[in-house]
Every structure is written in structure tokens, then in C-alpha cells.
Amino acid sequence: MTYDARKKEVLEELAELPEMEETEREIARRGLESYFRDREGRIENLLEFLEPGKEPRGRAWADRARTLAGWAMEEIQKIKAKGARSFLARVAFQEHKFFFHLHLSQMPVTRDRMVRQTANLKKAMKEFDDKWATIKSKDKSIDDKLKSAAEQYDELLTEAAREAAKIEKQAAEKMADLVGKALKVGLATVDFGVVEQVLDNGVKVAQIALDKTQDRRMEIFVLLSREEQVIHTFTVGRKAVAEFLEDHSYAKIKAAWEDGDEAAEKLEKKMATEGQKRDAAELGKRAQDELKKVFAVAEKEYREFAKHHEHLFFGPMGSQYVAELAEVDTWKQHSKRWQEAREDFDDLLRKRLLEAKESNVLGVDLRGLSRTDRMKVYFQMRNACQKLLRAWNAWKDWNTANDPREILDSREDMQSHVKALR
Amino acid sequence: MADGHAKVLTEIDREARETGGRPARRVVWIDWDSGFKDSGLRVGDRVVGDGGEAYSAEQVEKGDTLGGAGQSRRWDRLGLVAGDELSVDVERTDGEHAGEVVRLTGRLVENRSYRDAEDRRSFGDDGPAHSEKDGFDYAWHPWYQKLQDLAQTVLAGWDYTASFDSRRYAERVEPFRDRVAFLEERYPGAFARAARADLDGMTAIVAGEPRELSDEDLAYRQLGDIRAERVTAAAEAAWEAFRGELGDDVLAAPLPLPDPFEEDVSAFVGRVVELPEIGDRDLLYETTRSWYRIGGGSRGTYLIDRHGDEIRGLYTASDHYVEKVDPLLDQRRITFVGRVEEKPVLAVDAVKNLTAVALAVRPMAALVKASGSADGRFFVDMRRPIEDDSDDTFAGEAALLASGRPRLTPDLDPAGVLDVFFQCLKLGDMETWMTCFADWKVRQWYARDDDGQEVAYPWLDRTWTTLNERDAVSVWDRSRKFLLEDVYDLEVAQVSEPRVVYDAALALPEMVDEDDPRVVEEVQALVDHVGKADDGYRTFAGAQLHRKWTLQRVDDGPWRITSAQPI
Numbered sequence: 009m010t011y012d013a014r015k016k017e018v019l020e021e022l023a024e025l026p027e028m029e030e031t032e033r034e035i036a037r038r039g040l041e042s043y044f045r046d047r048e049g050r051i052e053n054l055l056e057f058l059e060p061g062k063e064p065r066g067r068a069w070a071d072r073a074r075t076l077a078g079w080a081m082e083e084i085q086k087i088k089a090k091g092a093r094s095f096l097a098r099v100a101f102q103e104h105k106f107f108f109h110l111h112l113s114q115m116p117v118t119r120d121r122m123v124r125q126t127a128n129l130k131k132a133m134k135e136f137d138d139k140w141a142t143i144k145s146k147d148k149s150i151d152d153k154l155k156s157a158a159e160q161y162d163e164l165l166t167e168a169a170r171e172a173a174k175i176e177k178q179a180a181e182k183m184a185d186l187v188g189k190a191l192k193v194g195l196a197t198v199d200f201g202v203v204e205q206v207l208d209n210g211v212k213v214a215q216i217a218l219d220k221t222q223d224r225r226m227e228i229f230v231l232l233s234r235e236e237q238v239i240h241t242f243t244v245g246r247k248a249v250a251e252f253l254e255d256h257s258y259a260k261i262k263a264a265w266e267d268g269d270e271a272a273e274k275l276e277k278k279m280a281t282e283g284q285k286r287d288a289a290e291l292g293k294r295a296q297d298e299l300k301k302v303f304a305v306a307e308k309e310y311r312e313f314a315k316h317h318e319h320l321f322f323g324p325m326g327s328q329y330v331a332e333l334a335e336v337d338t339w340k341q342h343s344k345r346w347q348e349a350r351e352d353f354d355d356l357l358r359k360r361l362l363e364a365k366e367s368n369v370l371g372v373d374l375r376g377l378s379r380t381d382r383m384k385v386y387f388q389m390r391n392a393c394q395k396l397l398r399a400w401n402a403w404k405d406w407n408t409a410n411d412p413r414e415i416l417d418s419r420e421d422m423q424s425h426v427k428a429l430r
Numbered sequence: 431m432a433d434g435h436a437k438v439l440t441e442i443d444r445e446a447r448e449t450g451g452r453p454a455r456r457v458v459w460i461d462w463d464s465g466f467k468d469s470g471l472r473v474g475d476r477v478v479g480d481g482g483e484a485y486s487a488e489q490v491e492k493g494d495t496l497g498g499a500g501q502s503r504r505w506d507r508l509g510l511v512a513g514d515e516l517s518v519d520v521e522r523t524d525g526e527h528a529g530e531v532v533r534l535t536g537r538l539v540e541n542r543s544y545r546d547a548e549d550r551r552s553f554g555d556d557g558p559a560h561s562e563k564d565g566f567d568y569a570w571h572p573w574y575q576k577l578q579d580l581a582q583t584v585l586a587g588w589d590y591t592a593s594f595d596s597r598r599y600a601e602r603v604e605p606f607r608d609r610v611a612f613l614e615e616r617y618p619g620a621f622a623r624a625a626r627a628d629l630d631g632m633t634a635i636v637a638g639e640p641r642e643l644s645d646e647d648l649a650y651r652q653l654g655d656i657r658a659e660r661v662t663a664a665a666e667a668a669w670e671a672f673r674g675e676l677g678d679d680v681l682a683a684p685l686p687l688p689d690p691f692e693e694d695v696s697a698f699v700g701r702v703v704e705l706p707e708i709g710d711r712d713l714l715y716e717t718t719r720s721w722y723r724i725g726g727g728s729r730g731t732y733l734i735d736r737h738g739d740e741i742r743g744l745y746t747a748s749d750h751y752v753e754k755v756d757p758l759l760d761q762r763r764i765t766f767v768g769r770v771e772e773k774p775v776l777a778v779d780a781v782k783n784l785t786a787v788a789l790a791v792r793p794m795a796a797l798v799k800a801s802g803s804a805d806g807r808f809f810v811d812m813r814r815p816i817e818d819d820s821d822d823t824f825a826g827e828a829a830l831l832a833s834g835r836p837r838l839t840p841d842l843d844p845a846g847v848l849d850v851f852f853q854c855l856k857l858g859d860m861e862t863w864m865t866c867f868a869d870w871k872v873r874q875w876y877a878r879d880d881d882g883q884e885v886a887y888p889w890l891d892r893t894w895t896t897l898n899e900r901d902a903v904s905v906w907d908r909s910r911k912f913l914l915e916d917v918y919d920l921e922v923a924q925v926s927e928p929r930v931v932y933d934a935a936l937a938l939p940e941m942v943d944e945d946d947p948r949v950v951e952e953v954q955a956l957v958d959h960v961g962k963a964d965d966g967y968r969t970f971a972g973a974q975l976h977r978k979w980t981l982q983r984v985d986d987g988p989w990r991i992t993s994a995q996p997i
Contacts, residue, residue: 093877094877094938096877097887097938131717131781136778146787149691230694237690237773241774245776
């Protein structure tokens with residue numbers, strides 16, 4: 009028998025009872041043996057409430073132990089042996105208290121605490137897995153859109169410079185052609201309206217380029233703002249995990265186990281007799297084994313949770329996750345390209361080819377023409393040239409004022425937030 | 431000189447014997463021609479002595495007392511004959527002299543029979559012949575036997591016969607009324623006067639005592655339809671006013687909502703939205719927080735934080751609604767109005783396998799459809815802080831009668847504990863109600879002494895629960911049903927003096943530890959149930975109602991109920 013110290017103790021005391029008829033002593037002995045046989049199984053069954061599982065069992069343990077306290081009294085009271093009144097009453101009362109202390113024990117409470125922690129960790133693991141998957145997917149979707157918008161923005165900038173150069177070239181070529189013709193056949197037969205048309209087209213192209221650039225830039229900022237919200241959601245998730253770990257960290261799980269261990273150890277001290285103490289110590293040891301199993305399950309669940317979420321939702325953030333959330337390199341390339349495109353454009357405009365002078369329009373020397381003809385050509389082309397120049401200057405000014413570098417800054421700012429989590 | 435006879439029937443008072451009270455005989459019946467008929471002695475009285483002598487336990491057991499089998503011997507011994515006066519000492523448990531011993535004086539009479547002019551046995555010289563029917567279905571003698579049988583039960587009072595039902599006995603008393611009136615008219619005399627006295631005594635007992643119940647006393651019964659109706663009207667008015675205040679700014683929340691991470695939702699941010707109605711189950715649980723979820727599907731929903739500051743107002747208002755309007759509130763459907771917050775929310779319910787990307791809404795107000803014992807609505811304005819002790823947590827609350835949540839404080843006397851216990855039932859506060867029961871039991875340990883005799887020793891079982899959870903639900907439900915049907919109020923009519931039912935000094939020393947309690951005291955309380963009668967409210971007794979309650983306390987601790995029974 010596992011819990012026989014108490015039995016031995018009680019039977020020895022019974023054997024020593026003075027002034028008792030042997031037949032009565034035998035009645036008492038048989039009754040007590042029967043009681044202790046049942047007691048053994050009933051104590052053993054209590055351990056089932058401490059086994060690992062998914063459901064809380066603290067209340068069931070308390071109910072069962074309380075029932076056993078009553079049972080012990082009833083069983084021993086059934087033993088009707090003359091001359092053993094005080095002895096049996098004492099044994100019964102001590103046994104009642106033995107089970108009452110089991111009823112009050114905190115072992116099942118700590119067991120339930122670990123079971124609850126295990127269940128919560130399991131739930132949290134899935135919850136934060138799903139959150140990360142959603143955050144990643146949303147971030148990627150926004151990133152893809154951002155990249156596409158940035159590429160379009162690149163395209164617009166280079167395209168605008170190209171178009172501006174092309175138009176300027178076309179207009180200059182046409183101008184040179186027509187001036188040559190005028191020198192040969194006289195100005196009256198030459199129509200400079202064709203050059204005006206080319207310049208007007210250039211104005212339209214500049215306007216369209218401006219509109220498109222503004223749209224793309226706006227789109228990029230809207231997407232960036234959405235990405236910021238995704239990052240915000242992520243930081244909210246980290247806060248939630250921090251809050252969750254206040255009760256579910258490894259240290260907390262271990263503390264629950266240690267509390268259970270301590271409760272198991274204390275059990276022995278609560279008992280009234282040496283025999284009960286030894287039985288309680290045995291029960292405590294076996295309870296500790298069960299609680300260790302429960303802890304092992306909780307510990308495994310914690311490790312699983314940590315494996316999934318440490319360096320992401322808690323602890324210093326891993327570089328891989330930082331890169332996933334706030335990638336910057338591509339944006340540096342974009343930014344560089346935007347800078348180059350703007351410089352090209354500056355060069356273009358700096359050549360002042362679109363400025364019209366009396367002696368030179370669109371870079372074509374008019375000095376071969378008579379002063380009257382020169383003035384005529386100059387006055388005809390001046391407005392068209394100025395209009396186009398204004399259009400491109402407006403485009404350039406807008407781009408300068410709304411430096412796309414801000415996008416990179418914003419991006420870097422966001423990354424610094426994420427990096428701060430490392 | 432003729433032998434004297436009291437013409438009173440008594441029996442051993444078993445209650446006194448069980449509770450260790452003064453030895454007594456209980457008056458079962460007083461004959462119509464007894465010399466004690468007009469002495470003030472009543473059926474149910476506990477006679478503790480006569481002729482100036484207190485009865486001993488042995489005397490009571492042998493019946494050597496008034497109305498006992500050996501009373502003739504006693505009168506002989508005392509030298510009393512017919513015509514002599516005899517004083518009797520009576521201990522009453524109720525009325526003006528409850529707990530006191532009252533001395534009454536009667537007279538011993540000759541035990542004789544009467545005959546009328548036709549030599550028929552009769553009830554006195556001027557009473558009817560036993561065999562006379564006087565046009566009724568049966569003769570006076572069997573009629574009087576029936577009256578006597580009924581009177582012996584009814585006059586003994588509500589607490590003597592098990593399952594005494596005052597209304598049922600009232601019905602049984604009624605048929606005697608006409609014949610007693612006839613008797614008084616045709617045969618005025620001692621017999622008629624005695625029958626009248628018995629009838630009036632029974633009538634008074636079955637009628638109960640009148641009680642005045644105010645609207646406030648009965649407020650708990652209105653915690654259903656009437657109150658719900660009033661609060662609903664107030665909710666509708668408040669809702670209209672609230673909507674009017676917001677004007678056209680309120681947006682009927684579109685569903686499905688665009689995904690705030692994928693599409694542009696800036697048009698909603700900062701706007702006030704009226705959200706579609708949701709139920710108590712439209713919740714999304716995360717490990718550390720939970721949300722009201724409005725709108726199905728995994729994308730484009732609205733979420734309201736159930737842990738936010740504003741939402742607490744809704745909980746407080748719901749608690750107050752349960753307390754003051756409908757204790758059985760079990761289902762709510764809520765329409766929220768709130769402002770859309772700037773930051774969207776990502777929430778995951780791992781159990782329901784649900785991921786929601788949503789707009790967070792900070793609630794401003796809620797209109798709640800409440801179903802329980804009544805269907806009603808209440809309106810909660812969450813724009814202002816709502817304190818628990820406020821009487822204005824929902825529209826119209828201030829106009830309701832306050833019932834006040836019962837508080838089980840340690841200083842309450844037994845009547846106070848019972849009052850809280852009944853109040854909990856009225857207001858639906860099962861949690862406090864459960865704490866009114868004792869968690870100990872005084873038991874007996876039976877052991878054989880050295881002579882082989884079985885002896886009982888008290889011991890205190892601290893592992894006991896008076897009412898386990900399963901039984902508690904049944905007792906609770908039955909009690910609540912009574913309180914919403916026949917029983918309109920409960921009042922503690924009487925509480926006995928405390929008596930010690932456990933004394934550690936009397937227990938076997940082996941069964942008492944040093945730190946164990948020393949004493950358990952017990953009181954018996956009588957509770958009156960108040961019901962509705964034709965002329966108002968009256969106390970009454972019902973076969974299924976419990977008038978007797980026991981409470982105990984350990985050392986000087988709080989009193990707790992040890993009777994596991996419905997009201």
C-alpha cells in the first residue's frame with residue numbers, strides 16, 4: 009500500500025489500548041482495516057484531478073476531498089467496538105481533518121492555473137500567427153502598390169524630361185528648317201505656325217505630366233499612410249502580447265508550478281499525526297509528479313509560442329522582421345532616380361533654349377534675316393515659347409516644392425520606429 | 431361531591447422535549463362544557479404547570495397533568511372536586527405575551543351527560559339533541575364531531591400541523607358558518623356560544639393578519655412589464671432627442687465596409703455612425719481583450735472595444751436595469767451610435783477562427799432591446815461618465831422606485847440576514863443569496879460508552895455546504911416563482927432566543943483542536959408570507975411554503991441560514 013503509514017500507526021495504537029476485550033479489539037481492527045483499504049483507493053483517485061488535461065478540476069478536487077472528510081467520519085463511526093470510544097472518535101476526527109486539509113490544498117488551484125495558461129498560450133499563438141499573417145499580407149499588398157506607384161512616378165519624371173527635350177528638339181529643328189527656307193525664298197512664303205503648334209503641344213504635354221505626377225505622388229502618400237496604419241496595428245499587437253505575458257511568461261508559468269510544488273510540500277506539515285504526515289508526504293510527492301507533467305505541457309506550449317512570436321511580437325525585433333515591415337533600399341533607388349530626373353530637367357531648362365530673343369529663337373540664329381523679318385519672327389514665336397517655358401517651369405517648381413525625397417524620409421521615419429523595436 | 435373534570439385534552443409537547451425547553455403539555459381540545467372554555471385557555475397553549483406547581487418532565491410524560499390521562503388522580507391528590515377553581519400556567523410562543531408564562535384560572539366541572547325533554551342525549555340543557563337534524567343533512571352530534579376535528583387542527587395554529595394551508599382550511603371552515611348561526615338562533619346557550627367561539631377562532635386564524643404593502647414594497651414585482659414599459663418610453667424619447675442633437679451628421683454605417691488597409695476609408699474617419707443592431711453573442715474574443723463586432727465577414731466590419739472607458743457605462747446601466755427593471759434579463763440586442771476612430775483595428779478570434787480588419791468605433795450611446803421576464807428597451811448616453819452609484823445610468827431610471835441592492839453585512843442579526851435573503855430573491859441577486867447559507871454543520875458522533883450504551887457527542891463539520899450549487903438553482907427558482915405568484919412579501923415574525931447547539935466543552939476532547947470554534951448558537955425564526963386576499967394583503971400559510979427557518983452562528987461570527995429550503 010502506498011499510504012499505509014497512518015494505517016500502521018492506528019493499528020498499533022489499537023493494539024496498545026488497555027482494558028479492552030480482545031473480541032472488541034478484533035471488531036475495531038477489522039473495521040479500521042476495511043476503512044484504510046478504501047482510503048488508499050480514494051486518495052489515489054484524488055491524484056487524477058491533478059493530471060494534465062484541458063479542463064479545470066480544482067472544484068472537483070475540493071468537492072471530492074470534502075466528501076471524503078464526511079465519508080471518513082461515517083465509516084469509522086460504523087465501527088462499534090466497546091472500549092474504543094475515545095480512540096475511534098480521535099481517529100475519525102483526525103481523518104476528517106486529513107481530508108479537510110486536502111480539500112483546502114492549493115495544489116489543484118495551481119494545476120488549473122497552469123492548464124489555463126496552456127490553453128491561453130495555445131489560443132494566443134494562433135491569434136498572433138493570424139495577426140502576423142494578416143499584417144504581412146496587408147503590408148505586402150501596400151508595398152506592391154507603392155512600388156508600382158513609385159515606378160510610375162519614375163517613369164513620369166523621365167518621360168517628362170524626355171518629352172520636354174523631344175519637343176524642344178522638334179521645335180528647334182522645325183524652326184531652323186523654316187528660317188533656312190525664309191533665307192532662300194523670303195519670309196512671306198514661310199509659315200512659322202507649325203512651330204507654334206509644336207510648342208503648344210509641348211504645353212499640353214507639360215500639363216499632363218504635372219497632373220500625372222501629382223496623382224502618383226498623392227497615391228504614394230495615401231499608401232504610405234495605410235502602411236503606417238499597418239505598422240501601428242503591429243505595435244498594438246506587441247503591446248497586447250506584452251500585456252498577455254504579464255500572466256503567461258515563462259516565469260509566471262514556472263511560478264505556478266513552484267506554488268503547486270510548495271503546496272504539495274506543505275501538505276505534510278498540516279497533518280496531525282506522524283502517520284498522516286508520512287501519507288501526506290507520499291501524496292505530495294506523487295502530486296508533484298503530476299504537477300510536473302502539467303508544467304511540462306505548459307512549458308512546451310510556451311516554447312512553441314516563443315518560437316513563433318519571440319523577436320516579432322515580443323522581445324527585441326529581429327532584422328528579418330524589420331526588413332519585412334519597412335523595407336527602404338528600393339526607395340533609396342527611387343529617390344536617387346527622382347533626383348537625377350529632376351537634375352536632367354534642370355539642365356534642360358537651364359539651356360534656356362525656350363527663351364525667345366530678337367536674334368535667336370529656339371536656338372536658331374535669326375541674324376541672316378532683315379531686322380524687320382527678325383522682329384516679325386520674334387514677335388510671332390515669343391508667346392508660344394514663353395507659354396511652354398512657364399509650363400515646364402511650373403512642373404519643375406512643383407516637383408522642387410514637393411520633393412519626392414519626403415517619401416523616402418517618411419519611409420525612413422517609419423523604419424526607425426520599427427527599428428526601435430529591435 | 432362530584433369528581434372534578436377539566437374537560438380539556440392535552441398531549442406531550444414534543445418540541446419542548448426536543449429543544450430542551452420547559453416540560454409542557456399542549457392543549458389539543460377544550461370541550462364545549464369545560465370550565466376552562468372562558469378562561470382564556472386556547473388550543474395550542476403550552477401548559478407548564480397547574481395549581482401553582484410547575485410540571486416535571488416525568489409528570490408530563492405520564493400525563494399526570496391538566497388534560498392528561500392521569501388527571502383524575504392528580505385532582506384527587508390535590509383534593510379538588512367539581513366546582514373548584516384551578517389555575518394553570520401557560521407559556522405562549524406568540525402574541526402579546528410571547529415567551530412569558532401566563533396564569534389562567536378555570537374551574538373543574540362534573541363530567542356528566544345531558545338529556546332533553548324527550549330524553550334524547552343533548553348538548554346541555556338548552557342545546558340541540560345529538561340526533562336532531564333540524565332540516566340539515568345530518569344530526570348535531572356528527573356535525574359537532576366534524577367541527578371539533580377541524581377546530582383541533584386549525585386552532586392549533588399554522589405551525590403545528592405540517593403543510594398547513596390557511597386558504598384551504600378557510601374553505602373548509604366556511605360551510606360551518608350557516609349552521610352555527612342557526613344554532614345561535616334556535617338554541618342560544620352554552621353550546622351555541624362555544625361553537626361560535628370555536629368558529630370565530632378558526633376564522634381569525636385562517637384569515638391571517640392584514641398587512642399594508644406600499645408601492646415600494648411591491649416594487650420588485652414591477653421589475654417586469656410595468657417598469658419595462660416606462661423605461662422603454664423614456665428610452666424612445668431619449669433616443670429621439672439624441673438623434674435630433676446629432677442632426678444630419680449621423681451616417682448610417684454602410685456594410686460591408688471597405689477594408690481599411692486596402693481601400694480608402696478616410697470618408698468615415700471622425701464621422702458619427704449608427705451601427706446595425708447586434709446581439710450579446712456578436713463578440714470577438716482575443717486573449718487580452720474583446721470586442722463587439724458589427725457586420726459579418728472577415729473584412730470591413732466595425733469593432734467596439736469592450737474594455738474601453740465609455741462602454742463601462744453600458745455595463746453599469748445593464749446592471750441597474752437588472753436590479754430595477756427586470757431581474758431575469760437574459761438577452762440584449764444593442765444599437766450603437768459612435769464616432770469612427772482614425773486607426774483601424776486588426777482583431778483575431780482564434781477559437782472562432784475569425785480575423786477582422788475593422789474600423790474602431792468609440793461608442794457615444796446605445797439603445798438596448800432587453801428581453802427577460804419582460805420585453806423592454808433602455809437608452810444609455812455614454813458621452814458622460816456613468817458612475818455605479820448614480821441613479822441615472824439609463825434614461826428614465828431616476829423616476830423608478832429605488833429597491834437598493836441587499837448587503838449582507840457581518841453585524842446583521844438573524845432577522846436582518848433573513849431580510850437580506852428575501853431581498854436577494856426579490857431583486858434576483860443569487861450571488862449574495864448563496865452567501866446567506868452556513869458552510870458548517872453541527873453533527874452528532876455516536877459512540878458506545880464503557881457500558882455499551884450509544885452516546886451522541888456533538889462535533890462541528892466545517893466541510894459542509896448547506897446548499898450545493900445544483901440544489902441551489904432549484905431552491906432559487908422555486909422561491910422566485912412563489913414571489914412572483916402567490917407571495918407578495920415575506921416578513922420575519924419571530925426569532926427565538928439563541929441556544930447553544932454546539933459547545934466544544936461537551937464534545938469529545940479528541941474531536942476538538944485548539945483553534946476550532948468553541949460555540950455554535952442557533953435560533954429558530956418564523957416567517958410570515960404575505961398574500962393577496964379579497965380585502966387587501968394578509969399573511970397566510972401554504973402547504974408548500976416554509977415558515978420555520980433555522981440560523982446559526984459560529985462563536986460570535988455572522989448569522990447564517992442552515993435551512994436548505996425554498997421560501
